[in-house]
Amino acid sequence: MKVIGLAGWSGAGKTTLLTRVIPLFRQQGLRVSVIKHAHHKFDVDVPGKDSWRHREAGAEEVLVSSGNRWALMHELRGAPEPRLPELLKKMSRVDLVVVEGYKAEPHRKIEVHRASNGKPFLFPDDPGIVGIASDAAVETRLPVAHLDDIPAIATLMRRSAVTIEELLAMSTVEG
Numbered sequence: 001m002k003v004i005g006l007a008g009w010s011g012a013g014k015t016t017l018l019t020r021v022i023p024l025f026r027q028q029g030l031r032v033s034v035i036k037h038a039h040h041k042f043d044v045d046v047p048g049k050d051s052w053r054h055r056e057a058g059a060e061e062v063l064v065s066s067g068n069r070w071a072l073m074h075e076l077r078g079a080p081e082p083r084l085p086e087l088l089k090k091m092s093r094v095d096l097v098v099v100e101g102y103k104a105e106p107h108r109k110i111e112v113h114r115a116s117n118g119k120p121f122l123f124p125d126d127p128g129i130v131g132i133a134s135d136a137a138v139e140t141r142l143p144v145a146h147l148d149d150i151p152a153i154a155t156l157m158r159r160s161a162v163t164i165e166e167l168l169a170m171s172t173v174e175g
Helices: 014-027 050-056 083-087 150-160 164-174
Strands: 001-006 031-038 061-065 070-074 096-100 111-112 129-134 144-146
Touching: 001 014, 001 150, 001 164, 014 031, 014 096, 014 150, 031 083, 050 061, 083 164, 096 150, 111 150, 129 150, 144 150
Parallel strands: 001 096, 001 111, 031 096, 111 129, 129 144
Antiparallel strands: 061 070
16 A cells, blocks of 8 residues: 655645546556545534434444445544554555645655645645645756646656555654
8 A cells, every 4th residue: 555645735726636636546447545634623424413413422433334335433532633644554455545634744745736826835845745736837856747737646646655664664753
């Protein structure tokens, strides 16, 4: 299982890019999963539904299953947020896990940058950034692909991905 991240400021287009690159990976025969970091209180459940009521009542975990999918929600209840390596250990094995967000974690990332966002590039200050997907010209020695060049970005992501074992070793050294 390999891991690569997409990092960038809010509004840069990380999710949009990911929804464009995943179908290409699938056409290439890869099984892909995603870990997305949320910066605020979020909910994948609908208030008032049974699973929501179970969590609100104090359940540590609620697993919801149907004929189409299952989801496991785990409440931290004041415990610290798990770091990326711990979350990766909980994932089912696939060919590639794409991590959206987690800018502060020490993993390899492709920076997603949109000029109209008005934000600076992250790569000068983040040694984990190994490539850039942008709609702006950028002077760097890192590989760069245009935001609309999905095949080039997919290739960059695949070439830059590391095994989960390599990521765990990086996290031990830097974390």
